[in-house]
Amino acid sequence: MYMIWRGGVFASALLCIGFWFYQAWSFALGPDPGKIMIDRLGLGALILLLITLSLSPLYWTTRWKGWLLVRRQLGLWAFAYAALHFCSYLVFVLGLDLARLGIELQKRPYIIVGLAAFLCLLPMAVTSNQVSMRRLGRTWKRIHRLVYVVLGLALLHMFWVIRSDIKEWTIYAGAGLLLLMLRIPFITARLKQYGRSD
Numbered sequence: 001m002y003m004i005w006r007g008g009v010f011a012s013a014l015l016c017i018g019f020w021f022y023q024a025w026s027f028a029l030g031p032d033p034g035k036i037m038i039d040r041l042g043l044g045a046l047i048l049l050l051i052t053l054s055l056s057p058l059y060w061t062t063r064w065k066g067w068l069l070v071r072r073q074l075g076l077w078a079f080a081y082a083a084l085h086f087c088s089y090l091v092f093v094l095g096l097d098l099a100r101l102g103i104e105l106q107k108r109p110y111i112i113v114g115l116a117a118f119l120c121l122l123p124m125a126v127t128s129n130q131v132s133m134r135r136l137g138r139t140w141k142r143i144h145r146l147v148y149v150v151l152g153l154a155l156l157h158m159f160w161v162i163r164s165d166i167k168e169w170t171i172y173a174g175a176g177l178l179l180l181m182l183r184i185p186f187i188t189a190r191l192k193q194y195g196r197s198d
Contacts, residue, residue, distance in 0.1 A: 002069055009070045013077040016044060017084065034092025041088055042114075042161075045081035046154050046172060048074055053147065053179045060191040072128050075147075079125040082118050110160035117153035120146045148183075151176050 020040055023029050029036040052074045059067040089111075094100045105112050123143050126132070133140050155173050162169055181187060 002066060005066050006070055006073065009073060013048070013074070013080075017041075017081070034088065038085060038088045038092060041081050041085035042158070045078050045085055046158060048078035048081055049147070049151060049154060050172065050175050050179065052078055053151065053176075057179070057182045057191055060188070061194055063196075076125055076128060079121045082121055086115070086118055110157055113153050113160065114157040117150050117157060120150045120153065124150075148180065151180070 020029075020037060024033040024037055027033070052071060055067040055071045055074070059065070090096055090098070090101075094104070105115075124146055127136060127140060127143055136143065155169070155176055158172065159166065159169050182191065
């Protein structure tokens with residue numbers, strides 16, 4: 001059962017990317033497919049990050065191990081989507097002209113925020129394996145607490161990009177705030193107690 005669950009999560013994340021690239025290849029994304037791809041991949045990374053953060057509270061309340069079995073996978077998928085988001089920006093906006101990146105960073109600070117979020121994700125992705133967990137010990141936990149910094153930076157990046165219409169942003173920010181509140185020690189203890197009494 002767990003293998004099917006993990007395979008289904010993997011296939012779902014992969015199929016989303018595949019479908020979007022197929023739409024771009026078949027000219028189904030309108031006159032500016034590059035911008036659509038950048039936006040979708042960035043939003044996809046944020047959604048996957050939020051889902052990843054929701055898995056521990058789900059486990060605390062239900063005690064179903066399946067949530068934890070896909071946590072690392074979804075975290076890596078969030079990184080993959082973020083990496084593709086950044087690569088799409090380099091290709092479709094900068095035309096792979098890296099010299100322009102410095103100019104864009106000065107003109108558009110939200111790019112600095114997005115890049116900072118990506119750079120925080122990078123060490124988490126590199127160390128998301130059992131070998132790193134054993135070698136790093138307590139340092140591993142400190143590295144992976146960067147996920148909360150990433151969430152804040154990603155939400156700020158999104159807010160800066162779509163500040164003319166923040167209705168959608170408010171939904172994701174609200175979800176992020178709720179997930180952070182569930183990490184408050186006494187709330188976490190209550191959730192775990194509820195799960196044990198179920």
